[in-house]
Amino acid sequence: MADKRKVGLLGGGQLGRMLIEAANRLNIQVNVLDVEGAPAKQVSSHDGHIAGSFKDAAAVKRLAQASDVVTVEIEHVDTHMLENVSGEVTVEPSWRTLRIIKDKFAQKQHLKSHGVAVAESVDLEGKGMEGLKEVGTEFGYPYMLKSKTEAYDGRGNFVVRSAGQVEAAYKALGDRPLYAERWADFRMELAVMVVKTKDGVLTFPTVETVHEDSICKLTYAPPRHVKKETAKRAQELARKAIGAFEGKGVFGVEMFLLKDGSLLVNEIAPRPHNSGHYTIEACPISQYEAHLRAILDLPLPEAGLRLREPAIMLNILGGNTPDSHIKVANKALEFPNASTHLYGKGEARPGRKMGHITVTAPTLAAAEKEIQPLIDLVDDMKGKALGPNEAPRKEDPLVAVIMGSDSDLPVLRPGLEILEKLRIPFTVRITSAHRTPDWLREFSKSAEETTIKVIIGAAGGAAHLPGMCASWTTLPVIGVPVKATHLDGVDSLYSMTQMPRGEPVATVGINNSTNAALLAVRILGAADEDVRERLAEWMKGNEREVLRKDRQLLEDGYAVYLKGMEK
Template structure:
């Protein structure tokens, strides 16, 4: 039965790699959609993997043609193509759940309907200084300004410390779709890995996470210093949140523990999660095997999700040199019960997740002693990758060729129509376009600035995608050459210049 099933995976990074390791032990065939040398493909011998982007319709359809079921190791996938192919191939978790969860604001709106406690949040509709200042008056400072989409590992977050920080915050996140979140003074950050099956929800123990610059640094499993009552509440909160979504598989749930022992959900991921890596060594069944079993309707005994012995997981980030992360791994070689996982991503980039180490011991005290030598080099890497307010890792030392084509749209909702055209440029013509949102209604000044400065950035052509009105191409054309609405309909070139 296991050998006859082909599981397709959107994405082949480190999560896909560890999922592949679990699949190999069960003789489950996995087919990866990602670039040729993706980490997950490096440990799989078969030649049936698909080369391409998990945001490209043709590539996703090609994967669907050869698989019995599709899952994802990352949320930022093309859910519209998944919706198209669901009659042909099973998709788990459901494309509806992935679509909601990949938009963090939509995720919060959805969870609020189920009574899940969260920090107060407000949507930005115009991304103006006046609007964010008004929200700041309501929520108070500091507050978190967050991108709704394409935000992870601190990317897309900005701490607005005071009213004076508002212009810089909006400038840093440009015209991405945004929302603001009330600042939470918490005692501890907790996480629970939840497994959703056809029969209900199961969960791994509650763990404690230490975040630095919005990137997970350490995970203590089980969490330290919480009462049985808090542990029970955390488990219930995580299970209730995941139960609000359709589909099967592993979900990662992060939450804040406040001083009064109440809990607020931070966010939820519809995939295997960094906070669950400890389970490979510390539990009878890892989160990766549990995900495969859940989506394939294989048995998952609750007892197999229990912790056998305390564990501490340390993330290894890229530092200032291409091999700086290896110093942490080399030091771990001398530590008893230290399991090293390097992701084979090649040369490191500053702040990039390059691997992790899990230390197990008879007691948490012993594990803390064993892990201590790893914290000094880890702290050095984290310190060099830190940015005081805007949590984007610094740019890598190399530079990509400057884009010669700019693609602009009035709203992020236009992106699903433009994806086929963007991928045509990238994969058929080898052109990596500059993509931005420049609304003629909400941000006319930025739209004019974008068009008037395009030539100085090396842009030779601007492709302006009009939605319901033609204001964007017409207004941008005043400053620069424009080709309009080439991705209308089924992606054919329509338009004028």
């Protein structure tokens, strides 16, 4: 590249390291202000780095003088220092933005003033323990007690679950500037990486984040069990939130998906973020390259922020031995779709972020299957292995088998055995179109927000079950007509096949749950090569069995063969 501008970076941890890895490919020099041997400096050899603290005014001034643009790896910086040097160097994002965001209460108030949905909060600074008790009266329990500043990865937060915990909460955080938030009863945590450029605000895809001990453990892209419309709303909310701040660069927007489907912004990071690590492998342009392009006004095509294929990111957190992260990284080498990033931090400590692994695959289900052994190993390294009486985690169902009455279960048994034989996870439920219509409607409408991809519905008589289900879901529905006492199941067959235009039900023969199961497997196999291979092997087994019988008939003759069948 012809661009010779230099980027100054306050902080040289793992985020800085990955930023430099992106900068190296673009031939952009990044000058890091941090201690000698910091993770970012380990992958960049030039004489522009500055040894020292990013809280040292003189060091910050030297960095500014040696750079064309100054940016941050962490928001907990002295914004007054950045304000002082902003006259001689561009600071991105703006020091004003950093000043607001680093104070979480000020951040929430700023977002609220711009019409961005956030949890209700109240300032507690100077109010002592009595203030905490008043919050309990006003908000009820539980509520979140938070430090306004210097809070990270759960440090500086306390869940106050009852009036009896107020004293413990104040003892833990009482020496900090505090505020409280009304408890958000969320179903899931989502995140969106946002890029603010000179031309506008762009977003990466919405992802699901899973936290453990208040630290991000997993990121799923795309999120599991979330409608596309909800993911799109999350992107719109993230754009609106970042539109309220000055400056350019990448921002991480964490939010809650509440049980009623609404969204609240939880926190904003004015920098690349843990929830965006997946972009390195899963997107044409990573969050780190996007940040560099944004702050240097380089071209940034929106199509470069798309998801190439599904991905799961697993943080490698320090375990119970100093080399726990090395063992996880070595294990990851056995998996073809796993990309490992170690941060160069030396020995592991419990809970310390030592690296991450990203697995990409054609489907999220395939990525989940590949990454699960690594999740298990990380848990084992943290001392969270299964106990002797604990069962392993069941796989989430891909097929739902529903019936109007348990009397239909014997008919469904052959199909369920096929699903078991082909290792297709499934769930079996009883829901009647006539006796429990509300439950059927709830199940059908919510199915697409789960891991379920196909629904098999068995019913006899009027057999409205699969048809009603199909009218409430976009998932494929397969009907199994059940032979009843009267009309031999023909009425059920006609009922399922005579669905009105626009409401299809794929109907198999009377009592033929085997074909229903095999059709469900074929539907799944259209997007999953592993499923196709298992089905192909099963079909070869059928072929071998037919050929075996043919040989036996030829050798024994029909009379002997028939006698064998009669035994």
